[in-house]
Amino acid sequence: MEEQQLLSDAEARAARYISKVEDMPVFPDSASLQQLARFDEPLPDGAGSAKDTLALLDETGSAATTVSNGPRYFGFVIGATLPIAAAAQRLALAWDQCASSQVNSPVADKIEKVAAQWLLEILDLPRESGVAFGTSATASTLVCLSVARRELLNKCGWDFDAMGLQGAPEIKVVVSELAHITVLKALRILGFGQARLIKAPVDNAGRIDPARLPALDAQTILCLQAGEVNTGSFDPFAPLIEKAKQADAWVHVDGAFGLWARAAPAKRELTTGVDGADSWTTDGHKWLNTPYDGAAGICRDRDAMAAAMNSDAVYSTASPESQKNLGIEFSRSARGIPIWAVLRTLGRTGVADLIERHCAMADRVAQALPSLGFELLCDPVLNQVLFRCATVDQTKELQQLVERSGKVWFGTTVWNGKPALRISVSSWRTSDEDIDILLNTLQSARESLETVNP
Template sequence: MDELDLMANADSRGLRYLEGNTTRRVFPSDEAIAALSAFDGSLPTQGLPPEDTLAMLDDIGSPATTASNGPRYFGFVIGAALPVAAAAERIMLAWDQCASTFDNSPVSATIERIASRWVLDALDLPRESAVGFGTSATACTLAALTAARRSLLARQGWDFDRLGLIGSPDIKVVVSELVHITVKKALRILGFGLDRIIYAPVDAYGRIDAERLPVLDDSTILCLQAGEVNTGEFDPFAQIMPRAKDAGAWVHVDGAFGLWARASSLAPLTEGVELADSWTTDAHKWLNTPYDCAMAICREAQALAGAMNSDAVYSSASADAQKNLTLEFSRRPRGIPVWAALRTLGRRGVAELVERHSDQATRIGAGLVHAGYEVLNRIVLNQIVFRCATDAQTQAIRSAVQASGEVWFGGTIWQGRPALRISVSSWRTTDHDVQLLVHLLTKLYAANHETDV
């Protein structure tokens, strides 16, 4: 089988997979998972036919996938890939460009530069900001927080690049009590020390309590949230930002999914977020691009470019080259699916996506209350946190839902007790899917209650 036939074979299998998005189990069966043992062989001495390799991936691998690219996967903020974004990736893979610099790939550099401008426009963030297209919120947070520490040290006359951290002035970090694990991971990797992080108390909704905000100064990195991972809440930026700016602190906003509210009628939830120094967000969440697509955004472009610079004698480039804005030197042009999604959706399409999911989340919450569940958050965005009267009932509902194969979502801990969490973020999720979810949960609640009685 030659190269073109092999690609056509893969495309044909991929299309068949997509056709089953609405009918396959949302989580694979035990039998499909057990069948994965077929992959566990020894490295072949002689290579095997490529068409056999594709067949194995499809015939054994496809049944063991979660249907996160379908309409009824509510486990995390995982957006199904928009057709145009997935199709753009197919062309991008055919190009096989190393998108480090313009010299490596003029088309990649050009499109990613335009995508950067469009992202800032859609999110209404300072237009002079730098945008680095990285692999994930974790990688992009690493880049942003490195730029933050380097900049704060420079203001105190310390050359981080030459002198490193030994003997440097102390930089403290203030985060929410409910800070996302990816921010904690980035801080740990950067050597801040988890026991040295200062945690800001939160209110009943999971937002930093502005009245109890720890003392800030010009040696502080303050991390805020646009979209708390359980409740979807936003820290009170309008109250906190002026105080942080007056103190000379660097403010970073973790906006993995919530920052996209700014591109819709829900923008008032983000009032004041534009005053931050850096932001991270994922395109592979609410913008519904394929995975491996996130952004580090930095108001002071040179701060990010200086921190991430990777110029070499054989490969130098402009400050806004993506290799000088991200952790990766050799990289794929992951800004291309962002450009494709934004061009195809347009400003109104992005807004409609966010607003539709917010409306669906509200309807799910109302349906859960009607069924007898306790909804624990005020539904401001796309997240619903709920539980039953007892922890045992909550766990039983979770197990029943996951075993059903009809929908999938997981659990969490909220205010010290087990809870269930639904996220709505797939472009494929219709009102019919929402009704199916509520109907299933209503039926399970009734059955669970009858058992207890």
């Protein structure tokens, strides 16, 4: 009975929080941040009240959240959680399954296999591919690049599993000058020295220039982008992948948010040729609006993926397509379930509508910015809007003014060596009225800057 009461209390508190997200400050105020000191307690010697613990978590913690689950958080491409995704995850949490294989959880194994197939279908990637549902794009990239290196070494006649890297043939990596930090981090963890990465020059929009692509060979991993983090631009996949295939190199595509453009008819052309790659990563918590810890690493050669990631033991064997044999984790949650729930609920048209609506909103913001006195740095490709004020100081001050308003939130970045501002539209909750509030807030902040610095 006590367990049920505690869970009911938690559900009621969660529901109250969700009911307030449209009215809460998008970034917490200073008083709420100061209250976080209440968590600075000594470790208790004895048992305490679970009810009191939950109350502290809610009454102190909720007010200090960034309201990324609301309609006016434009800081990064991190969508709010769709109700069906949250509900599915809560039920899965109650199941408390170790979703490593069919023997550990028949239901998780089945649903995640369906989710994997649907993911390949909606992204129109090779249907024979292996799909590992991982915690993040970083972890999923780690999986894909591990498979890539192992396969390239195998083609060189090197037994990576037995001999490791010492004395192995060198595997080169070519990345964009603007490669995302998660790709660079995964490469660093795998032992690819950052100074040894080969940088591919980009054009003014941040796309790799095929004419200046460094030389590739059969011992090269080429990393491409679907959705550059600032401009949203896509590398020209068709000519780049053709060059890679001619050299027998491995192609990996970082598509954390941009790969979802493939599911939207109005934006699909941006991804032409991307299905020719060898591996891809994408995130659910971005444009699919699922909870965090719901990314996917996808490899065209599922057998190669299963061989690289195999974690069978004498007491725990499973089929090659089991999640524990495709990804990093042995003990894992069924993070593919919320992805399945959203795909089943929205369907192809619902996902396409979500993406195209956000892109239209980004276009609207971009069209309004020049008239409000801002410099638009490039036309939106997807849902990213990149802009700045007249000076570096004004750019930084504007972001702080907007943050203090509590009405909306977005962050700073750097473009062409200078500070800039970036608006990302990706929450299912965001409406045209929220875009109105964003533009009005920007106008007010701009006028405040002019008053202080005429």
